[in-house]
Amino acid sequence: MVESATESSPKLNIGSLRIGLFTDTYAPQVNGVSISLQLVSEGLARRGHQVTVFAPNFPGYKDNEPGVFRIPSLKYLNKPPIYVAVLGTPRTTWSLTRKHFDVLHAHSPLTVGFLAYVMASTSHLPLIYTYHTSISDYTHYLKVIGGTSIIRRGARWFSTATTNLGDQVIVPSPKFRRLLLEQKVRKPIHTIPNGIDLSNFKAAKNPGSLRSRLGIKSEAPILLSVGRMDPEKRLDFLVDAFVGISEQNPDARLVFAGDGSAKKDVEAKVAATKVKDRIHFLGMVNRADLPNVLHDATVFLSASTTEVHPISAIEAIASGLPMVAVQDEAFEGMIENDQNGYLVPLDVKAFSDTISALLADRGKLDRFGKHSMQLSERFSIEGQVKALENLYFESVLQNWRGKK
Numbered sequence: 001m002v003e004s005a006t007e008s009s010p011k012l013n014i015g016s017l018r019i020g021l022f023t024d025t026y027a028p029q030v031n032g033v034s035i036s037l038q039l040v041s042e043g044l045a046r047r048g049h050q051v052t053v054f055a056p057n058f059p060g061y062k063d064n065e066p067g068v069f070r071i072p073s074l075k076y077l078n079k080p081p082i083y084v085a086v087l088g089t090p091r092t093t094w095s096l097t098r099k100h101f102d103v104l105h106a107h108s109p110l111t112v113g114f115l116a117y118v119m120a121s122t123s124h125l126p127l128i129y130t131y132h133t134s135i136s137d138y139t140h141y142l143k144v145i146g147g148t149s150i151i152r153r154g155a156r157w158f159s160t161a162t163t164n165l166g167d168q169v170i171v172p173s174p175k176f177r178r179l180l181l182e183q184k185v186r187k188p189i190h191t192i193p194n195g196i197d198l199s200n201f202k203a204a205k206n207p208g209s210l211r212s213r214l215g216i217k218s219e220a221p222i223l224l225s226v227g228r229m230d231p232e233k234r235l236d237f238l239v240d241a242f243v244g245i246s247e248q249n250p251d252a253r254l255v256f257a258g259d260g261s262a263k264k265d266v267e268a269k270v271a272a273t274k275v276k277d278r279i280h281f282l283g284m285v286n287r288a289d290l291p292n293v294l295h296d297a298t299v300f301l302s303a304s305t306t307e308v309h310p311i312s313a314i315e316a317i318a319s320g321l322p323m324v325a326v327q328d329e330a331f332e333g334m335i336e337n338d339q340n341g342y343l344v345p346l347d348v349k350a351f352s353d354t355i356s357a358l359l360a361d362r363g364k365l366d367r368f369g370k371h372s373m374q375l376s377e378r379f380s381i382e383g384q385v386k387a388l389e390n391l392y393f394e395s396v397l398q399n400w401r402g403k404k
Contacts, residue, residue: 016048017102017392022116024085024108026055027063030258030284031228032311033107033132036194041067043385052099054112056085069095071112080228080260085111101125103392107132109162117165126395129166129187131159131176132308160185168395170388172309175329190391193333194309195384198376201318204295210255211296214280220251221359224297224321226290226312227304229260234303234326237348239269239279241303244352246275249359257282257293294319298365299355302326305346318376322368324355333378340371 021041025033041051042065056073058081063070071092073083096119105128106116113129120127160183163169169189171177177189211218223245225238235256242254256266256279263281270279285293294300300316300323307313307330316323317334323341325331335341342358344351358364 016050017389017396018050018052018100019044019392020052020054020099020101020104020116020119022054022104022106022108022112024056024110024112025082026053026058026068028058028061029080029082030287032194032308035287035311037107038065039196039381040385040388041065043381044389047385047389049389052101054115056083056112058083069099071115077261085115087111087115102396103128105130105388105392106166109158113162120167124399126168126399127166128168128170128391128395129163130170130172131163131180132172156183159183163187167399168391170391173330174332176308178329190387192384192387192391193379194311194314195379195381196311196314196318197381198318198379201291201294201315201376202373204292206292207295209289209292209296214253214255216253217251220253221249221298222296223252223254223299223301223355224257224293224316225255225301226257226285226293226316227310229256229258229263229266231262232304232306233260233262234305234346235262235266236269237303237326237346237351238301239266239273240348241352241355242279243273243275244349245355245359246278248356252278252359254279255282255293255297256280257285257290259284290315291319294321297321299324299341299358301355302328302331303346303351304328307331314376314379317372318379320369320373322358322365322372324351324358326351334375336371336375340368340375 021037023033023037025031026037027034037053041053044051051067053068055068055070057070071085072089073085076082076084103126104116104120106113107130116127163180163185164187166187169185169187170192171180171189172194174191177191180189216222223242225235227233229235238254245252267281270276294316300321302313302325305326305328307328309330313323313331313334323335325335325343326346327343331343335343337343342354344354
């Protein structure tokens with residue numbers, strides 16, 4: 001049985017819920033899952049629900065928002081720093097036995113996600129599971145053995161098995177609904193797109209601040225990439241494409257905003273090119289400053305084919321940016337070919353030529369930007385929260401009826 005959020009039953013309005021959100025990645029980590037969860041938690045709280053976020057402890061970080069329960073953790077990676085929750089400690093066990101919920105929502109299949117399953121099973125609560133990441137696309141993080149066929153098959157099995165632990169499954173995009181159907185996931189699947197606070201990206205508070213900081217002329221095109229700088233993002237492809245773009249657009253600049261395990265390798269690659277003075281690395285950008293960065297840019301770029309429903313792309317189109325990306329189903333609904341951007345094959349010359357042609361047409365850039373802003377209206381945080389709220393209520397009622 002497969003369902004879409006847009007086809008669910010009429011909105012239910014019974015009252016407030018006690019909701020537990022379980023995640024293996026959260027602030028101060030900056031990635032799509034972390035950002036999405038913070039927005040969802042705030043949105044649910046504004047609608048009167050009691051929300052508790054369960055996440056690994058991050059040494060030295062203090063949460064600013066209420067309702068965050070940190071679980072003891074161990075460091076797994078140094079750059080970027082990643083901590084993995086350690087379950088079964090006396091403090092965790094004792095604290096969790098004192099908490100009461102109506103519905104639990106897991107956002108990871110790892111240790112914190114497994115904790116959600118245990119709590120749901122022992123307390124007879126409905127469990128929602130959001131499939132954020134195609135696990136088989138990230139096995140390279142297991143170093144030597146990550147690329148072997150047995151590990152990839154194991155990752156696919158693990159993906160299916162953990163997804164089927166949920167009573168209801170959410171995917172942020174049709175791309176992942178199709179993936180889960182191929183993996184024989186048997187639980188009901190609901191498509192609920194990621195959302196953002198669109199109002200934050202409609203205008204820049206300090207227009208021109210990025211250009212001033214980098215010494216870029218107002219008429220010079222800025223090609224922008226925002227997000228984690230990890231191998232699967234294919235940032236080296238963007239560097240190669242920019243070398244070709246620069247031949248036709250000598251004033252153009254390429255800007256990377258973000259940090260990650262591949263940053264040093266990308267910097268080394270850039271240093272060996274003849275356009276190294278026209279490529280800039282901003283590092284991590286404060287989210288409050290991100291609209292300023294986006295509004296100073298000319299075109300937003302992506303070369304990744306491992307995306308689910310990228311928050312960074314929604315922020316870009318909400319800021320009125322045209323987009324050029326390597327062909328990937330994750331951009332369904334965000335990029336309309338020759339309307340607000342282009343989806344291009346994974347070919348450096350095709351990618352480079354497409355961007356060069358777009359930069360040469362000022363009128364098209366303006367039209368594309370306006371259409372991007374129109375498309376972004378599909379992805380408001382209010383719409384995402386209402387769809388989640390409706391599914392929570394339905395799950396609670398189904399769970400209650402099952403006990404009768």
